[in-house]
Amino acid sequence: MNSGKLNKLQTFLIATDKHRTWFVLFTIFILPSMYILVYLTDGTKNVYAHLTYIIIVFAGATLGFFGGLITGLAAGIMLGPFMPLDVANQIPQTFLNWSFRMLMFTFLGGLIGYITDTLRKSARIVLDLMCHNSETGLPNVNLLNNPDALSYDERNQMLITLLINNFDKIIDLMGLEVYYSLLRRIYEILRDGLPETALIVQCNNNKFWMATPLERPEEDIKKITAILKEGITIENVEYYIEFSLGYTFALNQNQSYRPGAFEKSDHAARYAQKNNLQYMLYRDDIKRGIFEAKLLADFTRALAGDELFLAYQPKVHLKTDKYDYLEALIRWDHPERGLLMPNDFIPLIEETQLIHELTEWVLRRVIEKIRELRKENYDVTISLNISVKNILDKNVVRRLAEIIDNNRDVVNNIEFEIMETILMETIDDTLETIEMYRNLGVAFAIDDFGKGYSSLLYLHRLPVECVKIDRGFTRNLTHDEASQKILQMVIRLCHALNYRVVIEGVEDETTAAIAKNLESDYAQGFYFARPIECGKILDWLKNKNRETSA
Template identity: 35%
Template sequence: MSKNLRKLEKFYLNISDNYRHLVLALLLILIPGVYLLVYHTGGAKFVYTHTMYFPIVLASLSLGNPWGALTGLVGGILLGPMMPLDTQTYQSQQTINWIFRTVIFILIGLLSGFFTTIIRHFFNQFSQYLSTNPETNIDNTNYIANNPLPDKPNQNYLIVTILIYNHEKIVSLVGTDIYNQFLRTFHLFVKNQMKDTICYFVQAESNKLWLVMEQTDIQQDMDNLLNVLAKPLDSTDYPFYVDYSLGCTSITGTDNLYKFSSFSQADEAALLAKRSGARYEVYNMEKMQRETDFILLGEFHKALKENQTYLVYQPKINLKTNKPYCFEALIRWEHPVHGLILPSSFIPLIEQTNLIHELTDWVFSQVIEKIVEFRENDIDVIISINISSKNLAYPNFYKSVISKLREAGIDPSQIILEITESHFMVNPKENINVLNMFVKTGMTVAIDDFGTGYSSLSLLGQLPVKIIKIDRSFIKDIDADETTYHIVSAIIDIAHKLGCKVVAEGIETKTIHEIAKTLKADYAQGFYYAKPLHRDIVIEWYKNHIKE
């Protein structure tokens, strides 16, 4: 219904606003044309006088009341004293007849114009309703579609997303009305400051504004916008801090302004700026990369079934004995087209979908087979497995894992569950409950990549964690950066006081190995000891190194 009304509105307003000269020309043709029609068909005594309503109504609808009334008056005179009742006998009309007809013509013109004004007012209100946010009266996204720019196929445009990401705190502090008032003031201020460059400035969501300008130079254009945003509003009216991020994308041609994907690119860049803390981010992710990611996800189920995936095992070394303590199972994907695909290229994609459950189930099956193989060689090995917060949220995860271990006769103490710090903090209470269930069976829990997420050392005492793996980003600079050295030393010291063992990840040199020992890390992992080992050689490697 609304689409049809918008089409009618557009058609009507286009006629009334953009084609006035055409309507005037048409009236100059129609009015004499009606006069000639009536004259040549025999005069005013026949029905053809009613055809004068067409130019009268046209003038009223297109040009308004005065023009409708004027057209009615002209038509009344032309078909009155200037038109015989009968063109054959040239008999004149009675005065009362043509005066009455003229009055009717004028009334028709006035009434048509009156209803035209009502219709125009309705369309204006309807257009405003559709094209503005009802709470702030700021133009919304419909405004862009309803007010197209002149076609410039070679013009570059800069689309900017302004994302206010602390708006919920502002609303909870001062209320919705004050926040909306701030948005109106902010919108008007920016629009006035950049009135010479802005093409569109609309409100996309309660905390998101889209700005479109003709692009000259991205860096200069963004610097100009940042300079405007840096100017303070009256702090007495808005006693709160507004935290925002900016993202932008560049497009060519006005046609691309009406594609939602163009604005979503700016949105993604703004979210990236929020995470990175940059002043702004420019969208530069290539479409081909997205398509590749999509294809990889579609092929992953097949990869698991057709043995394109396999596990490698990287040893963790006990720094007191310099002997292997356990192995970490790591997945690899040998793609038939793309070759070897490392986990960093597909695991983040898998973790966003329910494929993570299928992947984790496959990993456990492979690890159990390997533990059994070790056992057949009289070796009780410990293997750590990486899991996701999605796994912990899956209702049957615990039962499935324990069932697999029991079927194979494997002691749960031979399994270490590794979960990254950031994943652990997704639903900490629920995760703690599930992990406690595993711990009660004898299984060990480790926090992976510690120092890169959101938790704190004070929280460690509440977690069922016995091993902390310090992220390689800290370890690799420990010999060159004094601050990093002290941070790692403090983490190890506090972890020990909390009863946790510490693994230093990413050790690649003897110097860093010696530093890790000096700081009393318990275990170490990295290329200095061994690269991830293929499943076919891992047992032999273990036998050789456990004897040394």
């Protein structure tokens, strides 16, 4: 996530915390100055007393409820019984005059302060959601861009990547909840074993990043290895993890806690994983070997053959209970490695030109499926994920535009989904291309909104028709009223900007009911339907149609 965008939210919080003392001193200085100004301009009969409202609003906005309240009261007293109505003739103000003004000053300061405190509290909740993994509650990579949440160490750093190699087996055997508990326990073990100033964040389901003071690197790596080799007990069951460590050094501390700094340790960890090593120090030759040339060669073959296929996950319209939107999800039936999910190969493919061929492949099959469903009287819109590389490459843009232009009869049933973080990082470079696609009739949706930037300041700039709320917003909906209020605010804002809203990750009836009550347009998740194989989606829609009609 780009630190500049996350800092938009942090600035609102930091400005009133870090500089509070200066705001107090400024207010203490300016109030007597205002008293002198009003007195020298012949009292409250003239207009200058109204400038005090600016001071009161400033105090409420920077010092909160009590700061605004006290400032309003102090201003009311200064311009009240101690300030003549007419200084030249020494005519005092009436009691009603100055007491009413003092009441209004106090009320205004308290009101502005209360609004500010409420906004700051909501901002902290949103920031906390952004900086913690939605499933495990552990710190995530967004924490790297939140300086207030980090304990900095001025020494040089060793940057470490931990990969859990057998995470899929643990999930298959024990389920996600046990695996999430295992991740939390690993975090606790690392936290206890590393210095207090060490940084530990969970990057994804099988990766941690660590930054620890650079003192005895080889000894520290062996210590971490020894800790992780020990069995981890959860609910009286002992688990052993297979892992790989990659590490490198950051000699400029100011750069240590940025996501890009961990690229080398990531490469080293993948190299260790590929070569069955426990740990590996980054070398310049590792990056070239990390892309797994065999898998790339296999993918080229898969594109030409029948190993790739699409599954479709329905989205339900919460008001009508109709399933008129589907999301196309890629699957790879690898002859040796079995069924591969997108996370298993898409990140690798995106580093090559193969991502362009894959996007074109998916688009053509989505068009075929739209026509197939139309023949059965199902007017369904299908969304597909598009890489930012597809948008930035002019040749690819031209090829995809030609495909769309040659299929004008279905273009209004195609929707491109692009990740929020990717879009915001490249928005200035991609706006023109996105508008071109939209002019052809293709709709755009921003995917995983809230996972990366969640920047309401940038929401109005998004050239999209739909906003998909990330599952991180739905995690606490059933038992956290604050999360519901935040999500309701986001939904209302999206509707005010004429965006269609889809809530992802709906996995139970209670969450579905809350999503409907919050007036989300659509919902998507395992509660309604898991991804359905291409050949079975028509029968599934027919069955749902009969259920709705019954």
